[in-house]
Amino acid sequence: MDHNSAVDYWEKFATHAFDNSEQSVMTRCTLISSSGRAVPCAFCFTFKRDIFDIPLAIVGNFLPILG
Numbered sequence: 001m002d003h004n005s006a007v008d009y010w011e012k013f014a015t016h017a018f019d020n021s022e023q024s025v026m027t028r029c030t031l032i033s034s035s036g037r038a039v040p041c042a043f044c045f046t047f048k049r050d051i052f053d054i055p056l057a058i059v060g061n062f063l064p065i066l067g
Helices: 003-016
Strands: 024-032 038-049 055-064
Touching (some): 003 024
Antiparallel strands (some): 038 055
16 A cells, blocks of 8 residues: 555544444555556455454455546
């Protein structure tokens, strides 16, 4: 991820990780390919919680935005 996308991800994570009102978050980000090219993406991350509602795993899905 580029710097702004990484900061945005961690801000959203901190907001939603311990808030039981939302289970998933959908947003946009920019990934950096191995060749250094910026790839705009939409991504969603979902919190899987244990029986005490503590985040156990975070599942992320990335989809490149073409065009």
